[in-house]
Amino acid sequence: MNEAMRLIAVATLLLAAGLVAPPPRATNARPPEIGGKVSAELRSDVSSIQPGKPFTLGVRFKIAPKWHIYWKNPGDSGISTEVKFDLPPGFKVDELRFPTPRVLRLPGQITCYGYEGEVMLLATVTPPEGLSSGSVQKMKARADWLECEEACVPGNADVTLELPVSDRAPPANQELFQVWSQRMPAHMGPGPWPLMSRPSGKGRAYELQVHWKGAPKIVEFIPGPSDDVSFHDIKVQADGNKSTITFRVEPLGGHTMPTSPIRCVVIASNHEEVPPTGLSFDIPMADAASLSSSKSSGKP
Amino acid sequence: MRKSLAAVFVVALVGAMTVAFARPGDKDASKGAMAGGPAIGKPAPAFALQDQNGKTVNLSDNTGKVVVLEWFNDECPIDMRVYDDGMNEWAKKWTDQGVVWLAIDSSSTHDTAHMKAAGEKLKMDRPILNDASGKVGHEYAATNTPHMYVIDQQGTLVYKGAIDDNPRGNKAKGEVTNYVDKALTELMAGKPVSQPETKAYGCTVKYGK
Numbered sequence: 001m002n003e004a005m006r007l008i009a010v011a012t013l014l015l016a017a018g019l020v021a022p023p024p025r026a027t028n029a030r031p032p033e034i035g036g037k038v039s040a041e042l043r044s045d046v047s048s049i050q051p052g053k054p055f056t057l058g059v060r061f062k063i064a065p066k067w068h069i070y071w072k073n074p075g076d077s078g079i080s081t082e083v084k085f086d087l088p089p090g091f092k093v094d095e096l097r098f099p100t101p102r103v104l105r106l107p108g109q110i111t112c113y114g115y116e117g118e119v120m121l122l123a124t125v126t127p128p129e130g131l132s133s134g135s136v137q138k139m140k141a142r143a144d145w146l147e148c149e150e151a152c153v154p155g156n157a158d159v160t161l162e163l164p165v166s167d168r169a170p171p172a173n174q175e176l177f178q179v180w181s182q183r184m185p186a187h188m189g190p191g192p193w194p195l196m197s198r199p200s201g202k203g204r205a206y207e208l209q210v211h212w213k214g215a216p217k218i219v220e221f222i223p224g225p226s227d228d229v230s231f232h233d234i235k236v237q238a239d240g241n242k243s244t245i246t247f248r249v250e251p252l253g254g255h256t257m258p259t260s261p262i263r264c265v266v267i268a269s270n271h272e273e274v275p276p277t278g279l280s281f282d283i284p285m286a287d288a289a290s291l292s293s294s295k296s297s298g299k300p
Numbered sequence: 301m302r303k304s305l306a307a308v309f310v311v312a313l314v315g316a317m318t319v320a321f322a323r324p325g326d327k328d329a330s331k332g333a334m335a336g337g338p339a340i341g342k343p344a345p346a347f348a349l350q351d352q353n354g355k356t357v358n359l360s361d362n363t364g365k366v367v368v369l370e371w372f373n374d375e376c377p378i379d380m381r382v383y384d385d386g387m388n389e390w391a392k393k394w395t396d397q398g399v400v401w402l403a404i405d406s407s408s409t410h411d412t413a414h415m416k417a418a419g420e421k422l423k424m425d426r427p428i429l430n431d432a433s434g435k436v437g438h439e440y441a442a443t444n445t446p447h448m449y450v451i452d453q454q455g456t457l458v459y460k461g462a463i464d465d466n467p468r469g470n471k472a473k474g475e476v477t478n479y480v481d482k483a484l485t486e487l488m489a490g491k492p493v494s495q496p497e498t499k500a501y502g503c504t505v506k507y508g509k
Contacts, residue, residue, distance in 0.1 A: 076334060076443040077504035079378070079467055107408075108434055108507025109334040110443055144468060146378070152503040154377055227499055232336055252461070253340035253497030 037064035038147045040157040042139060043120070045177040050169040051131040056177060057093070059083050059143055059159065060120040068114045069145045069155075071101035073225035075112030079146040079154070080225065083121060086140040090128030097122045099183035100267055100278025103220045113222050120180040131165045138162050185265045185278030197287060203229065203250035203257060206283065208266070210243045216268035218276070219243045224262040228255040229285070243268075249285065257285045337441025337460065340496040344449065344457040345439045349404070349429035352416040357402065357427055364453050366487055368394065368401040368480060371437065372428075373445040374418035375407070376503035381469045382446055383422060385476075391426055394484055403428045406437035408508030434507040444502035450483045450493070459483040461498035 039062050046055040061081070063069060070078040085093045098121055101113040131137070139161045147155050194209035210219075219238065223231035234247040245266065251257050261282035269276035338345055344367075348358045359367065370387070372379055391401045403426055405415050415428045431437050440449060440460075450459035464478045465471070483493045 077500075077502065079501060082468075106504050106507075107509045108438065108505060110504050110507070111333050112504070146503075148504065150506070151375060152377065154381075230336065230499070234333065252499065253459075254493070254495045255497070 037067040042159040042161040046169040047172040048166040052129040054126045058120040067149045071113040076110045081145040092126045094124040185280040208245040222265040344451040347436045351427040367451040369449040371442040371447040376445045379445040406431040407506040444500040447500045458493045467501035
């Protein structure tokens with residue numbers, strides 16, 4: 001168990017023993033059902049809302065040992081974890097962010113992507129300007145997932161969190177949010193791409209080079225979600241500080257290559273027990289020439 | 301830092317142009333991955349499996365008929381929700397029209413007795429084939445329960461993937477597209493299958509270690 005997990009375990013024990021007071025307006029953690037191995041709760045990185053000032057909500061899942069839940073691309077099987085927010089009028093929420101997942105290799109050469117132990121999904125919320133000071137705002141979310149060990153059980157939870165409105169937004173749960181923010185994949189934006197692709201069959205073949213500080217022992221490539229394509233022949237070649245990752249993308253029968261890129265994640269770690277470092281890359285589905293020609297002709 | 305990285309990347313790009321995509325001795329992540337399975341438009345892999353009554357069923361016995369393969373697991377709640385939605389009714393609709401519908405169980409811990417009991421409990425009026433060894437499941441790259449395959453009268457694979465577009469079971473009945481029903485309707489009308497492949501959903505097939 002790494003340091004963060006140990007701290008969380010100790011805090012949970014102290015809380016259970018009544019030695020640490022729960023934070024004000026505590027979240028509603030849904031207790032595990034009979035057979036349920038995953039509980040969910042809603043946390044915030046502020047203890048009050050300042051009108052117009054963005055803050056972060058976290059949906060935190062605690063997963064029983066040996067069980068797992070899935071990333072936004074579950075992989076060969078499974079169902080992705082989904083959260084739908086229900087916020088007061090005028091509140092805007094950005095896209096849900098998933099921490100770097102693990103590769104889960106299941107019997108029979110089945111490869112999935114997901115989480116064990118604990119994970120917190122984050123979303124940035126922007127409250128409207130005209131909120132009355134002292135009012136209490138209720139954040140609600142519905143989480144849906146599939147929890148699996150040998151067997152699988154669908155799970156869901158309605159979680160809520162009430163926050164007062166004031167002229168300031170003091171930080172709350174700092175260590176918790178710091179841990180999970182740091183576990184988000186670092187996005188490698190457009191720029192000098194160590195990425196090459198060429199047409200291959202009905203799809204494309206890719207070569208991606210990643211340069212590390214130090215040579216990680218474990219490097220994996222995790223495809224992003226898609227209903228239109230499948231990824232094949234993922235290979236990782238290690239050469240000192242450099243990993244060369246090759247793979248093919250093919251449209252599913254009757255489908256065409258999408259026009260938007262697919263955000264994929266490369267993970268690296270030195271030990272299975274340590275949370276991996278993640279980098280996300282937007283893998284283009286069309287070649288640069290056809291992309292620029294479609295831009296100039298005004299096609300989407 | 302960024303500039304020197306950029307220089308390295310450009311060099312790598314140029315260098316990579318002349319290099320083959322895979323070299324011997326690569327750490328091959330795909331070795332641990334299930335292969336893509338039979339291709340749409342190609343012959344469906346032959347197999348011979350025993351059903352819940354001990355009768356051997358050969359795929360090749362059914363040339364001239366449309367065949368549906370349905371990977372299932374009575375212990376998978378997602379599959380059982382699909383059964384609640386109407387798997388048996390869909391199977392009956394199509395077997396009444398001459399389609400052969402074969403259920404296959406590749407769970408390594410299930411034996412014929414389990415499959416027979418499951419069939420009776422679920423009122424499945426069709427053969428349930430024992431693939432506890434996982435051999436046929438791997439040949440078809442079956443990863444989910446349910447995982448559906450449609451084979452035409454010439455033995456060609458014409459559909460593979462999900463039963464429908466309702467993985468979370470939260471769509472209203474009228475809003476759900478049943479991909480298998482659509483493929484069979486098109487086949488029986490002599491038309492090509494308009495959506496030959498979708499991403500299957502469900503629990504993992506419980507292969508042995």
